[in-house]
Amino acid sequence: MSQTTSEPTTEPEPQQGLALGAAPGDLLQRLRTAVARRTEGRAVALLTLVVITVAIVEPRALTSYPVTLGRIALIGLVALGLTAVILMGELDLGVASTLAVSGVVMASFESLTVGIIVALLGGLLIGVVNAFFVVIVGINSFIATLGMLFFLRGAAFVISGEQPVRVANADTALQFGRPLVGPLTPRILIFIVVFIALHVFVTRMRVGREFYAVGGNREAAYDAGIPVVRRVFTGFMISGFVSALAGVINAMERTAADPTAGGTVLLASFAAAIIGGVLLNGGRGSIVGALLGAATLGILQVSLTLSGVQVDVQNIIIGSVLLLAVISDPASVRRVMARASTFLSERSKPQPAG
Amino acid sequence: MNTRRSRFVGLLAAGALILAACGSDDDATDDTGDDAAAGEDAADDAEIDEDDVVGDPDGEFEVFALLPQGNDQPYGSTYLPPMQEMAAELGISLTITNSQYDADTQASECEVAVAAAPDLIILWPAVGDTVRPCLSAAQDAGIPVTITNSDVNPEDEDLTRGYSGPDTYGQGVASAELMCEAADGAEIGIIVVNGLTGNSTAINRREGFVDTVEAQCPNVTILAEQPGDWNADDSQIAASEMLTAVGPDNVQGIYAADDTMAAGAIDALVARGLDPAEMIITSIGNTFLGNPLVIDGSLNGTVFQSSSWDGENAVTLAHEILTEDPSERVVRFMPDVKVTADNATDADVAPEW
Numbered sequence: 065m066s067q068t069t070s071e072p073t074t075e076p077e078p079q080q081g082l083a084l085g086a087a088p089g090d091l092l093q094r095l096r097t098a099v100a101r102r103t104e105g106r107a108v109a110l111l112t113l114v115v116i117t118v119a120i121v122e123p124r125a126l127t128s129y130p131v132t133l134g135r136i137a138l139i140g141l142v143a144l145g146l147t148a149v150i151l152m153g154e155l156d157l158g159v160a161s162t163l164a165v166s167g168v169v170m171a172s173f174e175s176l177t178v179g180i181i182v183a184l185l186g187g188l189l190i191g192v193v194n195a196f197f198v199v200i201v202g203i204n205s206f207i208a209t210l211g212m213l214f215f216l217r218g219a220a221f222v223i224s225g226e227q228p229v230r231v232a233n234a235d236t237a238l239q240f241g242r243p244l245v246g247p248l249t250p251r252i253l254i255f256i257v258v259f260i261a262l263h264v265f266v267t268r269m270r271v272g273r274e275f276y277a278v279g280g281n282r283e284a285a286y287d288a289g290i291p292v293v294r295r296v297f298t299g300f301m302i303s304g305f306v307s308a309l310a311g312v313i314n315a316m317e318r319t320a321a322d323p324t325a326g327g328t329v330l331l332a333s334f335a336a337a338i339i340g341g342v343l344l345n346g347g348r349g350s351i352v353g354a355l356l357g358a359a360t361l362g363i364l365q366v367s368l369t370l371s372g373v374q375v376d377v378q379n380i381i382i383g384s385v386l387l388l389a390v391i392s393d394p395a396s397v398r399r400v401m402a403r404a405s406t407f408l409s410e411r412s413k414p415q416p417a418g
Numbered sequence: 419m420n421t422r423r424s425r426f427v428g429l430l431a432a433g434a435l436i437l438a439a440c441g442s443d444d445d446a447t448d449d450t451g452d453d454a455a456a457g458e459d460a461a462d463d464a465e466i467d468e469d470d471v472v473g474d475p476d477g478e479f480e481v482f483a484l485l486p487q488g489n490d491q492p493y494g495s496t497y498l499p500p501m502q503e504m505a506a507e508l509g510i511s512l513t514i515t516n517s518q519y520d521a522d523t524q525a526s527e528c529e530v531a532v533a534a535a536p537d538l539i540i541l542w543p544a545v546g547d548t549v550r551p552c553l554s555a556a557q558d559a560g561i562p563v564t565i566t567n568s569d570v571n572p573e574d575e576d577l578t579r580g581y582s583g584p585d586t587y588g589q590g591v592a593s594a595e596l597m598c599e600a601a602d603g604a605e606i607g608i609i610v611v612n613g614l615t616g617n618s619t620a621i622n623r624r625e626g627f628v629d630t631v632e633a634q635c636p637n638v639t640i641l642a643e644q645p646g647d648w649n650a651d652d653s654q655i656a657a658s659e660m661l662t663a664v665g666p667d668n669v670q671g672i673y674a675a676d677d678t679m680a681a682g683a684i685d686a687l688v689a690r691g692l693d694p695a696e697m698i699i700t701s702i703g704n705t706f707l708g709n710p711l712v713i714d715g716s717l718n719g720t721v722f723q724s725s726s727w728d729g730e731n732a733v734t735l736a737h738e739i740l741t742e743d744p745s746e747r748v749v750r751f752m753p754d755v756k757v758t759a760d761n762a763t764d765a766d767v768a769p770e771w
Contacts, residue, residue, distance in 0.1 A: 128533035128534075130533075131529045131530055131532075131533040134529055135526050135529075135530075138522060227617075228546075228548060230547055238550065238551060238554065241551045241555075317525065317551060318521055318545075318547075319547075320548045322521045324519070325522060326522070327518065327519065327520040327523075328520050328522075369515055370530055370533075370534055374516070375488060375515065375518070376488075376489060
């Protein structure tokens with residue numbers, strides 16, 4: 065998407081130590097600076113708002129936490145992979161189709177193990193192809209992945225013969241949907257593992273931290289000697305792999321792969337990332353933010369369903385939350401305030417006598 | 419349930435306004451708790467808006483209805499009101515979801531429903547092949563499940579207590595009988611426009627039609643078949659291609675698996691300068707689109723699928739399971755009423771969707 069945004073790389077900064085011996089003023093200033101650098105503030109506020117409301121009105125959404133965690137993992141897994149691409153200022157519109165085709169590919173094999181391996185490798189390959197079109201051919205990622213979206217959706221229909229494909233070993237697949245550790249199902253456990261792995265990758269590893277530089281200012285990243293092409297390849301491969309993983313999990317849990325799967329995944333995963341403070345232009349955001357966004361959406365959806373709110377009204381509420389997340393961005397607020405101030409000051413200037 | 423829902427929406431709206439008014443992220447949460455509590459008190463005293471009532475708030479039974487469509491589809495929008503009215507009449511409090519034909523969303527909604535521990539779950543499968551985990555989870559939790567509109571696969575039937583809805587095979591049979599009656603023993607060639615490939619309704623309707631034609635009127639020959647994907651435009655293209663392939667002079671009839679596709683096929687005939695009234699055309703649905711075509715003679719006959727019957731019977735079957743606890747699986751098929759020019763204007767077959 066945006067190749068040369070001027071947004072500085074602000075995430076993740078090494079944690080500024082708050083020296084014990086610092087003066088109170090200094091300490092406060094450092095704390096404010098540290099908080100200002102984070103991008104998850106809005107997500108935390110929204111999540112807190114939602115959790116408090118739900119705790120009062122529909123506490124079953126919290127007491128039935130395995131169900132809510134399952135919904136968060138359903139929304140969040142793809143969002144985590146997508147965040148890796150968005151951090152670099154790119155988009156991957158093919159995530160839902162990758163999910164669908166991966167499930168179909170996995171279910172097409174007699175052996176679950178072989179099917180899973182092929183499906184996951186397929187996800188990586190899809191990421192490579194996406195990245196090739198974006199950084200080698202030079203096609204805008206919106207257009208390149210839009211094409212991939214249609215291609216993969218069609219491929220899912222062709223491979224499946226336009227009907228759901230039952231997993232060969234349905235009994236094993238059925239067990240996959242059952243709790244493995246306490247109330248946690250394999251989906252939730254895998255989600256936790258992916259979250260930790262990606263969080264560590266983008267905050268603790270040089271390769272991951274360079275995603276922010278690529279997204280924040282690509283020209284500067286080139287000048288700094290960062291292998292931008294390789295980083296973009298890595299990002300798309302992560303997104304493809306995680307989407308394929310989600311497809312495999314879905315097919316296992318449902319005991320069948322549906323070529324139409326993932327109809328709501330694309331928008332939900334983008335919404336989770338945006339609510340989590342991930343800037344679509346790249347350079348800002350975090351994996352934690354995407355998790356918070358997914359948690360907000362997941363808790364909201366489960367509690368609205370438990371409360372019997374119709375899907376139309378649910379969409380209005382979720383859309384409002386999304387809009388709220390966007391318009392309450394401090395940068396947006398500052399911009400609006402500046403424009404209002406300019407407008408008012410111009411109005412208050414004395415008009416030339418005519 | 420409804421008080422809780424009104425409260426919830428109100429609180430979220432109030433919270434959203436607070437957060438927006440703050441204009442920054444850090445102050446919002448401080449006020450939320452107080453507002454939420456205040457909102458709850460207010461909501462306790464609030465009257466329930468009649469428009470928001472789903473079922474009877476004091477219902478004897480709590481039932482989750484997991485549907486793949488609702489007011490977003492013509493069929494669903496005329497399925498829901500009779501369902502809700504019948505629920506209110508029978509003392510059932512309904513919680514209705516709409517997965518928009520996303521199997522993963524419906525699976526997640528099923529988990530929510532099982533966690534809520536209702537007295538029964540009504541399921542309209544978004545994708546029939548993917549519902550077994552949901553049915554197993556409900557069975558493990560001791561929650562009976564009834565199926566509406568589209569039955570589950572035979573191997574999953576033992577996990578459900580009953581089915582109400584159209585007999586999709588029987589609909590194909592009825593449409594074939596209309597075709598046979600209209601052909602009246604004459605040797606004719608027809609083209610067939612099927613529904614979406616792989617869709618269970620499309621498969622069953624086709625089987626019912628083909629089996630009946632072969633058994634009852636072998637004088638009717640199927641010259642070509644193509645899917646029209648439940649869509650008028652695709653059906654028009656499919657019919658046009660088949661007319662070209664087999665030659666328009668060889669075609670004396672068309673069977674389309676629903677009225678929308680019949681309308682598309684009729685458009686294809688008109689575009690070629692052929693008169694639909696001179697052909698034998700049968701379909702299924704008796705919709706707002708199909709019924710006028712029967713009246714004007716373009717469509718020889720269609721089979722009535724009543725969305726109101728479907729919605730009502732989903733609830734009456736659930737109530738029967740809850741109150742009578744029958745030992746056998748109950749199957750209640752929608753009557754396959756044939757609609758021709760003779761009865762198309764009768765009130766009892768007035769189109770509903």
